[in-house]
Amino acid sequence: MGASPAAVAGGDPMGVSAAAHAQLKKVKKQKVLLMGKSGSGKSSMRSIIFSNYLARDTRRLGATIDIDLSHVKFLGNLTLNLWDCGGQEAFMENYLSQQRAHVFSNVGVLIYVFDIESRDVERDLATYVNIISALVQYSREAKIFVLIHKMDLIQPMTREDVFDHRATLVRRKTAEAVAIVHKQKPEQGQQQQSSPSPTPTPSSSTTTTEPPLNLQLFATSIWDQSLYKAWASIIHDLVPNLAVIETQLASLGLAIDADEILLFERTSFLVVSKWTSPEGERNPYGDRFERMSNILKSWKHTCSKYTGTPRNAEQFSDFEYKMGATFSMFATKFTTNTYILVCMPPGEARFNSAKLNVAAARPWFKFLDGPVVSAQQAGGGGAAAGMGTPDS
Amino acid sequence: MSSASTEDGDVPVDTSSGPSRPRPIRYISPAALNLHRVYEQNRQRLQKKDGAKVPDPTAPQTKGKPRLLLMGQRRSGKSSISSVVFHKLPPSETLFLESTARIQKDSLSSFMEFQVWDFPGQIDIFDNPNFTFDMDAIFGEIGALIWVIDAQDDYLEAVARLNATILHLHRSYPHINIEVFIHKVDGLSDDYRLDIQRDVTIRIQDELSDQGVENAPVNFHLTSIYNHSIFEAFSKVIQKLIPRLGQLEAMLTNLCRTCRFEKAYLFDVNTKIYIATDSTPEDMASYEICSDYVDVIIDFTEVYGSWPRSDQWRARLEGEPWAQPLEGQVACEWAESGMVLADARRPIMLREVDRFLALVAIMKEGSYEKMPQINMNIDVVVKGLTEFFEITKPKEGAGGVGPPGLVSPGLG
């Protein structure tokens, strides 16, 4: 099979329908609410993920006053309108009353952060229920991500139990809050979720009278990779044209005989998309994607410290690692907004031709850098031309 | 109170390790054996020359292993240091360490074998009403005494105990290096750090010269587990225990000259301690970036290189059109890596030397284009290094088991 990789990618590299092409032209905007009690760590995580803060830098952050609004450009065709909502009680009350419609309409995603160390769990949950009610009232399709945060402060041995316990509680409260809102407005209760995304929400699908609960929970800490796992899930569903990206990564992966390909957004180093070969699926490290984000991001900090260039600046271009006859890998700046990491079987010829082919495949992925102007540009890259066979 | 004494009167200290400590993999490489020999010769020569106390020959399992003793007040950070440096515990998790009740002995097999003994701060081995410690069993091997002082705390008592310890040791064990770690300096300003260092140094030197002790081998290091300083300090401590260090340094200096490297380090991969560097001035920044690069490589190795691939995978890759075993398809059987920093396109490179050691270097601007020649030079130096350590190459065609090096410790 590996004999003529060119054949695999030789056809239309995209296999993209006309409808998908039309979609490539849009810049998607998403309203993302970041809420939770004051001091729970909302601004900290935002600064780490999107502004290259180090975890320890967040100690200097002051409390957020009212709402801190930022527009994060994520890839060329997605803008996150991030509403970092200061969590002091007075502000929270205000969001729920005067600003209710303003804050809770048109929300794509709510990220709610619980501080695991908080003493007053009952009260935290009561506030949370109020927020959920407002959200369901104004944006019933919004996805809910609950982060049980600062898990580093819990003894490592008991982390899992503590999280499970809290997660059960939050799930129940969420279901209750949603049920109450729907009882108030029964005529809307039948509405079906149209998105086919396979989100593993435990409480979905069982009942027909209540809408599926679009809730995902994560245990997080700014001191380890868990933050990247949560945020990669959050952005994953927001990225436009995900199907196109995935199809193209797959054809690239097959063409170059890779075992795994990861595509990172260049500032956050969150994994945007990935492809894994059947052999690669045997990798026992299920946490490797967030781990890679964490490694590369902290490497970026190291470089910035060494070179004295700003953290947001580009810090490295090409990376190669060949581990004898076990495996080889490379990472490189891919499109303007992305880095690509490729894990390969060993072999000098295979490695060199893969590098050439990845460079040649760049035009296929141009749409990641902005709305596509013409179909030619996206599809006509002639990527297959550069494909080399191992004996060439 | 004297929890270090044991049922068995002959054994001075408890040899059991704490329950939660991961055990290092045991493996004695030819390099390690060779180093033992050299080390042993060195030790005997020194002892003959100076007539210092000869260690008890009835302790065979500890023979020829340099010993690092971690001592100091309670909660000064000894167990944290040992866990972070030798067991990769994330620094923030040292908050959960319990106070040490018994001496924790760790044997570390690396390019040479070390013992690290972590003492309980609450026990004074020189002045213990319940138990008399066998001093030879503790100090009988040449090594280093690392005295940890908490710089964020009142350190007068720590300094007084350190002085007493130095005076006790001076007569019988003059070859033990005393390394003072002025510790937990994270969160202290640069000025304040230097003030403390000056103050501690003066207090020790004054006391020693009052007691008529001159030239005691006492060195000072500013350390913290929250940055690279603790690894740097250990590097310096361990370099003093390496026989023929000068020869290693000369090799690296030569490499830097021929390849136009800015700085080169020979790393012990598992601990990120550097055992030698070239002769250019010390530079914390380049140590940091090289050490972090080792970290990156270790992580990638664990994630992608530590699990066995299937037979079908190998069969396919060795079939047509390659028609060659994977071992024959690679250019180098050891791990090698390079990365170009965006700033001035300055490359950084890593090359595995053996199971334990890796060469890491920062190159000068624009040298990425000359990689082929550089690689040839590196091959030569690596050969020199392996000769230095007298490493026998693994047998050709030992297929299926993967290369010998960079095995992640967790999976070994």
Ligand SMILES: Nc1nc2c(ncn2[C@@H]2O[C@H](COP(=O)(O)OP(=O)(O)OP(=O)(O)O)[C@@H](O)[C@H]2O)c(=O)[nH]1
């Ligand atoms: N231990 C630990 N501390 C954290 C973590 N995340 C954030 N913190 C700390 O929590 C404190 C408060 O963080 P912020 O991000 O300012 O909190 P906030 O949720 O934005 O607070 P408001 O703006 O008042 O709503 C900072 O000192 C952070 O360093 C974490 O995962 N673990």
Ligand SMILES: Nc1nc2c(ncn2[C@@H]2O[C@H](COP(=O)(O)OP(=O)(O)OP(=O)(O)O)[C@@H](O)[C@H]2O)c(=O)[nH]1
């Ligand atoms: N800020 C800071 N804290 C540290 C550092 N090293 C250790 N600590 C903290 O110091 C405390 C005590 O550390 P231990 O390592 O248990 O101290 P010890 O010297 O082994 O204490 P005993 O076993 O009782 O003798 C822990 O809470 C560590 O987190 C450091 O470099 N900086």
Ligand SMILES: [Mg+2]
């Ligand atoms: Mg805030």
Ligand SMILES: [Mg+2]
């Ligand atoms: Mg201890």
